[in-house]
Amino acid sequence: MIALRANDGSSPAQFYVPGPPVPGAWQATPSCPIVKGVPVGIGFQWQYVTPFGIPSTSAFLLQPPPALDSNQYAKAYNEVMSVGSLTSTERPQDRANVALFFAAASPTQAFNQAVQQVALEQAHSLSENARALALINMAMSDSLVASFFNKYHYIFWRPETAIHAGDTDGNRNTTGDPSWAPFIVTPCFPSYPSNHGSAGNGAAEVLRRLYGEAGHSITLTNPAVPSIVLQYTSFKQITDDISDARVYGGIHFRTDQEAGADLGRAVGTAVYKNNLRRVRDDQ
Numbered sequence: 001m002i003a004l005r006a007n008d009g010s011s012p013a014q015f016y017v018p019g020p021p022v023p024g025a026w027q028a029t030p031s032c033p034i035v036k037g038v039p040v041g042i043g044f045q046w047q048y049v050t051p052f053g054i055p056s057t058s059a060f061l062l063q064p065p066p067a068l069d070s071n072q073y074a075k076a077y078n079e080v081m082s083v084g085s086l087t088s089t090e091r092p093q094d095r096a097n098v099a100l101f102f103a104a105a106s107p108t109q110a111f112n113q114a115v116q117q118v119a120l121e122q123a124h125s126l127s128e129n130a131r132a133l134a135l136i137n138m139a140m141s142d143s144l145v146a147s148f149f150n151k152y153h154y155i156f157w158r159p160e161t162a163i164h165a166g167d168t169d170g171n172r173n174t175t176g177d178p179s180w181a182p183f184i185v186t187p188c189f190p191s192y193p194s195n196h197g198s199a200g201n202g203a204a205e206v207l208r209r210l211y212g213e214a215g216h217s218i219t220l221t222n223p224a225v226p227s228i229v230l231q232y233t234s235f236k237q238i239t240d241d242i243s244d245a246r247v248y249g250g251i252h253f254r255t256d257q258e259a260g261a262d263l264g265r266a267v268g269t270a271v272y273k274n275n276l277r278r279v280r281d282d283q
Helices: 044-048 071-083 093-104 107-121 126-154 159-164 195-211 235-248 254-273
Strands: 214-220 230-234
Touching: 044 126, 071 093, 071 159, 071 254, 093 230, 093 235, 107 126, 107 195, 107 214, 107 235, 126 195, 126 230, 195 235, 195 254, 214 235, 230 235, 235 254
Parallel strands: none
Antiparallel strands: 214 230
8 A cells, every 4th residue: 555655646745835825724833844944734645635535635625714794704714813812812721632632642543532532432344344444534634635725725814914904904893913823723724714724524424424423422531632532423523523623723724614514524434335345335
C-alpha cells in the first residue's frame, strides 16, 4: 500500500500565497509559516491527493460560503465573536473542554478510538473489524482531500481575520474588533469548510451504517489533555461536539461546520456504498 501511494500527490509540500486583503479573502494568521519572506497557507497540495474511495473530488464541490452582507453570515460572525474569543465569558467550561480536546485530537484519532470500542462492544469478527477500520479511514482521508479542494476553491477568511476587519465587510450587523483573538490557535489554511467537520462526519456516516447511530458506550481520551475525558452514546454526539469545538475555539464560523458536515456525509456515503462490499451485499 505504501508503495502504491508513493506518487499520490501528498508531497512535496505546496503553499498558498494569499492575495490582497480584501473582505472575505483568506489571509495568513500569526501561526502561519513564512516561505521566501511571505506568510503562507499550508496543505495546498492536499486537494490533489489521489482519493482512496471516491473517483475524484470534482463531484463534491460545495455551494459558496454565505455572502458577507447576508443575515446568515452576520449570525455566524456574531456567534464566534461572542463564544470563541480568548477572553469570552459566554463559553461554558464543557464547551471550553471540547475546544481544547479537539484542538489536540484530530477526527482520525477520535474516530479510530470510537470504532475500536464499538467493534469490541458488538463482538464482530476480525474481517468485519478490518473492513470497518478501512472504510472509516478511507472516508476520513477522502473527506479531507475534498475539504482542501473546497477550501482552496473558495479561499474564505477565518474568524480571526474577519473580526479584525469586521467594519469593512459591508454588513451593518457586524462590528469589527482589531484586538480580538481566538481561544485556540487558528490553522494556516482557509476556513470554509471545516476539516474537522468534514472528516468527522465522513467517519460518522460510515459508522452509523455499520453499527447504528446510538446505543454505544464510547470514551475519548488524549494524553495531550489528560484531564479531559469525553463520554458518548451516539456518533452524532461526537460530531456535534466537534462542531461546537471549532466555533467555541474561535477558529471557524458555524457555517463552516455545517458545510463540512454536509461534505463528510456525502463522501462517507459514497465510500460506504462503493468500496469493500461484502459478498452478500452484491448478490
